[in-house]
Amino acid sequence: xxxxxxxxxxxxxxxxxxxxxxxxxxxxxxxxxxxxxxxxxxxxxxxxxxxxxxxxxxxxxxxxxxxxxxxxxxxxxxxxxxxxxxxxxxxxxxxxxxxxxxxxxxxxxxxxxxxxxxxxxxxxxxxxxxxxxxxxxxxxxxxxxxxxxxxxxxxxxxxxxxxxxxxxxxxxxxxxxxxxxxxxxxxxxxxxxxxxxxxxxxxxxxxxxxxxxxxxxxxxxxxxxxxxxxxxxxxxxxxxxxxxxxxxxxxxxxxxxxxxxxxxxxxxxxxxxxxxxxxxxxxxxxxxxxxxxxxxxxxxxxxxxxxxxxxxxxxxxxxxxxxxxxxxxxxxxxxxxxxxxxxxxxxxxxxxxxxxxxxxxxxxxxxxxxxxxxxxxxxxxxxxxxxxxxxxxxxxxxxxxxxxxxxxxxxxxxxxxxxxxxxxxxxxxxxxxxxxxxxxxxxxxxxxxxxxxxxxxxxxxxxxxxxxxxxxxxxxxxxxxxxxxxxxxxxxxxxxxxxxxxxxxxxxxxxxxxxxxxxxxxxxxxxxxxxxxxxxxxxxxxxxxxxxxxxxxxxxxxxxxxxxxxxxxxxxxxxxxxxxxxxxxxxxxxxxxxxxxxxxxxxxxxxxxxxxxxxx
Numbered sequence: 061x062x063x064x065x066x067x068x069x070x071x072x073x074x075x076x077x078x079x080x081x082x083x084x085x086x087x088x089x090x091x092x093x094x095x096x097x098x099x100x101x102x103x104x105x106x107x108x109x110x111x112x113x114x115x116x117x118x119x120x121x122x123x124x125x126x127x128x129x130x131x132x133x134x135x136x137x138x139x140x141x142x143x144x145x146x147x148x149x150x151x152x153x154x155x156x157x158x159x160x161x162x163x164x165x166x167x168x169x170x171x172x173x174x175x176x177x178x179x180x181x182x183x184x185x186x187x188x189x190x191x192x193x194x195x196x197x198x199x200x201x202x203x204x205x206x207x208x209x210x211x212x213x214x215x216x217x218x219x220x221x222x223x224x225x226x227x228x229x230x231x232x233x234x235x236x237x238x239x240x241x242x243x244x245x246x247x248x249x250x251x252x253x254x255x256x257x258x259x260x261x262x263x264x265x266x267x268x269x270x271x272x273x274x275x276x277x278x279x280x281x282x283x284x285x286x287x288x289x290x291x292x293x294x295x296x297x298x299x300x301x302x303x304x305x306x307x308x309x310x311x312x313x314x315x316x317x318x319x320x321x322x323x324x325x326x327x328x329x330x331x332x333x334x335x336x337x338x339x340x341x342x343x344x345x346x347x348x349x350x351x352x353x354x355x356x357x358x359x360x361x362x363x364x365x366x367x368x369x370x371x372x373x374x375x376x377x378x379x380x381x382x383x384x385x386x387x388x389x390x391x392x393x394x395x396x397x398x399x400x401x402x403x404x405x406x407x408x409x410x411x412x413x414x415x416x417x418x419x420x421x422x423x424x425x426x427x428x429x430x431x432x433x434x435x436x437x438x439x440x441x442x443x444x445x446x447x448x449x450x451x452x453x454x455x456x457x458x459x460x461x462x463x464x465x466x467x468x469x470x471x472x473x474x475x476x477x478x479x480x481x482x483x484x485x486x487x488x489x490x491x492x493x494x495x496x497x498x499x500x501x502x503x504x505x506x507x508x509x510x511x512x513x514x515x516x517x518x519x520x521x522x523x524x525x526x527x528x529x530x531x532x533x534x535x536x537x538x539x540x541x542x543x544x545x546x547x548x549x550x551x552x553x554x555x556x557x558x559x560x561x562x563x564x565x566x567x568x569x570x571x572x573x574x575x576x577x578x579x580x581x582x583x584x585x586x587x588x589x590x591x592x593x594x595x596x597x598x599x600x601x602x603x604x605x606x607x608x609x610x611x612x613x614x615x616x617x618x619x620x621x622x623x624x625x626x627x628x629x630x631x632x633x634x635x636x637x638x639x640x641x642x643x644x645x646x647x648x649x650x651x652x653x654x655x656x657x658x659x660x661x662x663x664x665x666x667x668x669x670x671x672x673x674x675x676x
Contacts, residue, residue, distance in 0.1 A: 396420025
């Protein structure tokens with residue numbers, strides 16, 4: 061499902077408009093790359109309740125499912141309901157049955173309160189009914205079957221499960237999850253949840269080595285880092301709660317926030333909440349018009365919406381937004397609390413691009429074909445609008461060449477459709493000499509329960525969801541529809557490699573010509589950093605891993621060779637336009653074990669310097 065990316069990589073792929081020196085001799089060992097890291101609770105898997113809302117801290121203590129009293133999916137009323145069900149079941153057993161089975165029954169009932177309940181009960185796969193029992197790991201299931209299989213008909217009304225009960229193998233196969241990372245109880249001790257550091261990979265042949273340098277800290281869930289392209293070389297970091305901070309070229313952080321809309325932003329302090337302040341971009345002519353655009357979640361009455369607003373910088377302070385200047389450009393109703401999209405940016409054509417999620421829940425269940433395939437809906441889309449010259453008249457206009465302007469019933473804002481929940485997109489700056497590739501839009505689209513994908517966005521194209529997930533069919537009827545006419549991703553990877561893609565940038569730096577054109581991206585859950593290189597002869601994109609530097613590679617003052625696992629976002633700083641690429645990525649810095657991950661942590665933001673040594 062959609063994962064709120066807690067590990068972000070921002071890569072500065074902007075470059076000087078002047079010619080780059082494309083030498084092929086050996087270069088100095090470091091390319092400037094910056095990583096933003098922050099303190100948050102360590103969550104490598106994606107917390108989500110059965111109603112697709114984020115887990116929370118109950119206002120009152122849970123008495124029965126006390127293991128989830130600090131963070132989970134049950135309030136005290138649900139806890140009492142589960143306890144009553146427990147006692148009703150146990151009334152059927154003698155003392156021996158109590159001694160052997162009470163613990164199992166309580167464990168199984170209380171998984172509805174788990175912060176991973178949506179995954180334990182397979183709620184994210186709408187092709188199957190929600191399970192009546194959580195997915196169990198094989199060893200636990202075997203012990204449960206041997207000791208307490210007589211409780212099955214009391215715990216569940218699943219006829220297939222009851223029919224499988226006499227045979228241990230069939231019974232436990234029925235309770236297996238397709239993604240074993242989420243099975244109970246191993247989920248509680250999953251290595252990705254308890255380890256502090258991301259994978260420090262050995263240096264296999266052909267693997268690019270990376271070194272990092274801390275540049276900022278003291279932030280809470282920073283989701284985006286952008287620059288204003290105004291010549292000041294400041295960068296701005298946005299927190300999920302609705303704060304944007306200014307950092308000066310010397311990396312000092314101004315005490316007063318650049319923007320503070322925390323009172324308007326809908327979010328919560330709990331892990332897994334995908335709502336909040338999600339995107340920020342500056343107008344291409346910000347230096348002259350002072351306009352910036354933000355994408356955030358709001359609640360109007362009882363309705364949740366995503367909102368795109370325009371602000372202006374204060375006329376008296378270049379480091380503060382005029383909060384009274386907000387003009388709401390666009391609002392879209394969100395039927396569920398997840399899959400909120402969140403990317404907003406300008407492309408080379410000068411238009412504002414808005415990337416919306418499909419509306420949430422699982423499998424895009426809205427309407428006959430879902431929101432993403434419905435061109436009359438704004439959800440599950442890439443939108444393109446013109447916000448220039450909007451001081452009078454409409455707040456935005458429709459570009460005349462938008463692909464569905466003349467299609468009856470279609471929203472004219474739609475530029476592309478069939479997307480699930482694109483998380484982080486970027487514009488290719490093009491080859492520094494030939495300009496090849498310039499203007500291409502790359503996006504990472506978070507998958508459902510099998511595949512993550514990277515797409516190049518083109519006008520009018522259908523990116524397949526919910527008919528397809530990656531290269532595979534998801535909705536078999538839609539997938540077989542001859543009118544689908546979808547474009548396949550340039551790359552897709554299975555969930556054994558990672559469960560939530562974070563889109564990145566194409567490298568266009570001058571120091572390492574052999575990296576030119578390489579798309580660098582990551583995965584939030586696995587912490588992998590990856591790259592794709594296009595084969596110009598076949599048009600195929602080839603995958604390579606990015607590794608942390610080993611040995612003496614990072615043995616320089618201020619450099620490190622590890623990072624906290626979860627990659628939230630990639631970014632670019634303005635300095636990259638003058639010299640070479642400065643990739644930046646944001647990652648969390650957890651400092652507690654999983655058992656304590658329920659407490660909301662202060663984020664520590666880090667910027668790191670990357671090294672790709674010995675590249676010819």
